[in-house]
Amino acid sequence: MTPAIELAGVSRLFGPVHALDDVSLSVAPGEFFALLGPSGSGKTTCLRLIAGFDRPTHGKILLDGEDVTAIPPFDRSVNTVFQDYALFPHMSVAENVAYGPKVRGVAEPERKRLALEVLELVRLAKLADRSPAQLSGGQKQRVALARALINKPKVLLLDEPLGALDLRLREEMQIELKAIQQQVGITFVYVTHDQGEALSMADRVAVFRDGRMEQLDSPRELYVHPRTAFVARFVGSANVVDGELAKHITGAARAFAIRAEAIEVIAAGAPVPAGALSCEGVLEDLHYHGATSRWHVRTDAGPILAAVRPEGAAPIATARGCRVRLAWSRESLVPLADT
Amino acid sequence: MRAIAKFLYGRRGYYLALLLLPPLLWLGTVYLGSLLALLMQSFYAIDEFTARIVPKLTLETYRQLVIHPANVDIILRTLAMAAAVTVTAAIVAFPIANYMARYASPRMKAFFYVGVMLPMWTSYLVKVYAWRLVLAKQGILSWFLDQLGLLPALDAALATPVIGGPSLASSYLGMFIVFVYMWLPFMILPLTAALERVPQSLLQASADLGARPGQTFRNVILPLALPGLAAGSVFTFSLTLGDYIIPSVVGAPGYFIGMMVYQQQGTAGNLPLAAAFSVVPIILIAIYLSLAKRLGAFNAL
Numbered sequence: 001m002t003p004a005i006e007l008a009g010v011s012r013l014f015g016p017v018h019a020l021d022d023v024s025l026s027v028a029p030g031e032f033f034a035l036l037g038p039s040g041s042g043k044t045t046c047l048r049l050i051a052g053f054d055r056p057t058h059g060k061i062l063l064d065g066e067d068v069t070a071i072p073p074f075d076r077s078v079n080t081v082f083q084d085y086a087l088f089p090h091m092s093v094a095e096n097v098a099y100g101p102k103v104r105g106v107a108e109p110e111r112k113r114l115a116l117e118v119l120e121l122v123r124l125a126k127l128a129d130r131s132p133a134q135l136s137g138g139q140k141q142r143v144a145l146a147r148a149l150i151n152k153p154k155v156l157l158l159d160e161p162l163g164a165l166d167l168r169l170r171e172e173m174q175i176e177l178k179a180i181q182q183q184v185g186i187t188f189v190y191v192t193h194d195q196g197e198a199l200s201m202a203d204r205v206a207v208f209r210d211g212r213m214e215q216l217d218s219p220r221e222l223y224v225h226p227r228t229a230f231v232a233r234f235v236g237s238a239n240v241v242d243g244e245l246a247k248h249i250t251g252a253a254r255a256f257a258i259r260a261e262a263i264e265v266i267a268a269g270a271p272v273p274a275g276a277l278s279c280e281g282v283l284e285d286l287h288y289h290g291a292t293s294r295w296h297v298r299t300d301a302g303p304i305l306a307a308v309r310p311e312g313a314a315p316i317a318t319a320r321g322c323r324v325r326l327a328w329s330r331e332s333l334v335p336l337a338d339t
Numbered sequence: 340m341r342a343i344a345k346f347l348y349g350r351r352g353y354y355l356a357l358l359l360l361p362p363l364l365w366l367g368t369v370y371l372g373s374l375l376a377l378l379m380q381s382f383y384a385i386d387e388f389t390a391r392i393v394p395k396l397t398l399e400t401y402r403q404l405v406i407h408p409a410n411v412d413i414i415l416r417t418l419a420m421a422a423a424v425t426v427t428a429a430i431v432a433f434p435i436a437n438y439m440a441r442y443a444s445p446r447m448k449a450f451f452y453v454g455v456m457l458p459m460w461t462s463y464l465v466k467v468y469a470w471r472l473v474l475a476k477q478g479i480l481s482w483f484l485d486q487l488g489l490l491p492a493l494d495a496a497l498a499t500p501v502i503g504g505p506s507l508a509s510s511y512l513g514m515f516i517v518f519v520y521m522w523l524p525f526m527i528l529p530l531t532a533a534l535e536r537v538p539q540s541l542l543q544a545s546a547d548l549g550a551r552p553g554q555t556f557r558n559v560i561l562p563l564a565l566p567g568l569a570a571g572s573v574f575t576f577s578l579t580l581g582d583y584i585i586p587s588v589v590g591a592p593g594y595f596i597g598m599m600v601y602q603q604q605g606t607a608g609n610l611p612l613a614a615a616f617s618v619v620p621i622i623l624i625a626i627y628l629s630l631a632k633r634l635g636a637f638n639a640l
Contacts, residue, residue, distance in 0.1 A: 053543050073546040086544035090562045103550040103558070151548065 010059030034198035037208030079148035087132040094128040100151040232257035262332035263307035268323035278327040381614035421579035432526040440534035474507035514590030525574035533567025580620035
């Protein structure tokens with residue numbers, strides 16, 4: 001099957017700076033693909049190159065097998081949902097949504113019908129005559145989505161679309177976006193810096209750092225088998241252990257990652273389960289989250305390890321400065337390629 | 340000081356009154372007061388024999404204004420010139436403003452701002468007289484056109500009835516050029532401000548949705564620039580309607596509203612007629628603004 005999008009050795013230089021450095025990836029048709037990374041990692045540059053707002057310095061971009069590297073955005077079958085929504089302030093909701101058909105020469109009654117149909121899909125048909133200024137953030141978000149979907153693009157690009165919404169609305173929209181994507185069957189490329197969002201929605205995630213792609217995998221693989229320290233920290237908020245502590249625990253200086261929830265916190269001096277590894281330290285900080293609490297323990301070897309303790313676990317001393325013991329199974333260690 | 344501040348704290352009415360009193364006094368007496376005096380004056384008439392103003396309310400002066408074909412000619416001539424100047428200034432200013440707002444680097448932008456404003460720091464009279472020299476029969480403009488071999492084009496333009504004349508300096512065409520030059524900054528500045536407020540993402544969204552650059556211009560840039568265009572055109576339109584120096588220094592001998600006001604209140608001594616003439620631009624601008632509003636020029640504000 002021809003990939004919906006293919007990037008072949010794509011780089012984008014701003015002066016001497018590599019905003020994107022030799023990235024190659026391909027996205028399957030109908031896939032929900034996330035580009036994940038902190039700000040400045042190159043994920044948005046990557047999206048802008050696919051949309052055609054910017055041209056790569058090196059490399060090729062193919063859409064549905066066709067080389068579009070030199071094709072302007074208005075001739076690409078790609079649509080974008082912008083971070084600030086970019087709704088036209090002088091047009092009503094329906095006119096905004098009908099903009100794509102309008103510039104392609106679709107007659108007024110037909111494009112109005114199409115607009116209402118798509119607004120129905122995002123459950124906004126009632127607000128068709130409002131102006132964008134009268135909408136809430138979540139509603140603007142849906143109008144932006146409808147305005148892109150009406151063109152039935154081969155690929156829909158979403159640039160941190162939920163970034164400006166509050167937490168509750170964001171979670172609702174995640175579910176809705178995923179449902180809409182499955183309903184329309186369009187390839188989604190989703191840029192985000194929120195690893196929770198990427199893991200919960202995407203089929204595959206490309207993790208970016210400093211213009212390079214660190215790892216491209218399914219959410220589960222990324223979480224369970226991070227290949228680099230960066231991915232371990234950024235995607236799983238995992239502890240990355242190296243140097244003295246690694247030597248102390250495993251007997252070798254090779255770095256490894258361990259997820260906070262794989263570490264058990266027990267009272268200092270308490271017996272360690274058979275076959276488990278352990279170390280002791282001083283409780284520095286404790287964050288209570290309800291179902292779990294997050295413990296930051298300074299180990300005797302120096303580095304701080306984070307552990308997640310379920311609410312139901314046997315009570316132990318929780319005062320800062322207490323000595324505690326950390327224990328975990330050998331299998332929960334993930335060896336890393338670097339630190 | 341502290342006691343006064345304490346007294347005013349919580350008494351927002353006093354506070355507001357204190358803040359607004361000086362500007363309101365100024366605005367009230369100097370602007371509105373004189374405008375009302377002018378309006379009053381236009382409803383008086385002059386006694387034909389004694390040439391004295393009769394302070395009795397009458398529409399006689401306005402009747403005088405509209406029954407004399409010469410007066411109507413003057414109004415239409417001024418209106419046509421103002422409209423032509425406004426349209427031309429908008430067309431000339433748009434690419435400049437668009438470049439300044441969207442493409443210029445900060446340095447280039449500063450340079451352009453200075454370039455646009457610099458002529459306004461020079462005396463207006465000096466500029467008008469300089470233009471008369473530039474446009475004269477043996478002036479540098481005709482010399483320059485001669486160097487380019489375009490003199491026949493100039494002669495053809497000057498041979499055109501109404502706008503032509505013996506030379507640019509003594510034709511409506513020349514006057515038009517000076518007007519456009521003079522008021523162009525007043526069009527460029529508000530237009531630039533309006534275009535600067537159009538976010539780049541809207542233009543990208545338009546292209547992303549399939550609009551070619553021309554369609555983006557028509558559907559997005561132009562509608563969002565309309566408030567700036569309206570503001571700029573009010574300047575160019577009203578400044579042309581009221582000006583009396585340019586028509587008296589450059590161009591054909593036909594009268595303009597401003598010249599009429601100047602002459603009627605001066606040598607002719609007919610203050611009511613001068614007042615009536617100066618009410619005409621106010622009415623025209625009011626009509627223009629209400630038309631612009633109806634066409635939705637301010638919807639994007």
